[in-house]
Amino acid sequence: MLWRIDLTGLSSLEFDMGHNGVNPVNVQFFTQATPGSAYVALGPDVAVAPGINTYSVPLTGLTADQIAFMRTIGINIRDHAAEGNLTWTIQEVRSVGTPLTSRTIADHDGGAADFDGVICNFDCAAVSGGNGGQNNGGMSIVGNALEWVDLGGGPGVAITYGNGTQNSGGGFNARPVDLSNYDIATIRMKATGADSSVFVQFYMQTGSGFNYQAVNWVRFRWMVPITIS
Numbered sequence: 001m002l003w004r005i006d007l008t009g010l011s012s013l014e015f016d017m018g019h020n021g022v023n024p025v026n027v028q029f030f031t032q033a034t035p036g037s038a039y040v041a042l043g044p045d046v047a048v049a050p051g052i053n054t055y056s057v058p059l060t061g062l063t064a065d066q067i068a069f070m071r072t073i074g075i076n077i078r079d080h081a082a083e084g085n086l087t088w089t090i091q092e093v094r095s096v097g098t099p100l101t102s103r104t105i106a107d108h109d110g111g112a113a114d115f116d117g118v119i120c121n122f123d124c125a126a127v128s129g130g131n132g133g134q135n136n137g138g139m140s141i142v143g144n145a146l147e148w149v150d151l152g153g154g155p156g157v158a159i160t161y162g163n164g165t166q167n168s169g170g171g172f173n174a175r176p177v178d179l180s181n182y183d184i185a186t187i188r189m190k191a192t193g194a195d196s197s198v199f200v201q202f203y204m205q206t207g208s209g210f211n212y213q214a215v216n217w218v219r220f221r222w223m224v225p226i227t228i229s
Helices: 065-067 165-170
Strands: 014-020 026-035 039-041 045-047 051-058 068-078 088-096 116-122 160-161 185-189 197-206 211-221 225-226
Touching: 014 026, 014 045, 014 068, 026 051, 026 065, 045 051, 051 088, 065 068, 068 088, 185 197
Parallel strands: none
Antiparallel strands: 014 051, 014 088, 026 039, 026 045, 026 068, 116 160, 185 225, 197 211
């Protein structure tokens, strides 16, 4: 799993930085974006003046996928031989803009291969046609929805929407990563079969230790929106 920064909905980055020289020095701000690690310039070179100042770098030159999958943020200091050796200081780097009020995590709207990074996390033997591994074996996309047959007689499968690098062809810009701006999640799903009313546990893996956090315990029937908080 690759750690990343997701700035979807925001407009720019700000750097509080400078140096102890006499004249401005050109700096190229950049990011490594997408699972492919491409280096993308964040606009043209910026003349960074002596002392500490704030420099705003717009995100408008990035695609939606790049904004959602920034692996690194960096600066490339250009030649400054005329200035000699300089001491550089970076006080803070922050994202700026008005956050989105809602975010679609997964909508499976890109055709049969658009799994949006979903996999079986555990109890994978419950997926009919799967291979028991942490993947999307036995699952399919039907009518812009994830579908699978869950076998009875034991615990049902634990489905996880991750950051998508294991299925990077599935539109990785629709991945959960930072939900600090949101209060609730709405999940729309259904079950059909002999007993189409079943219990479902919603959970999240959080923190560097991938801790499982139980969110709610819900009994649902047919196609209904489920709100968790």
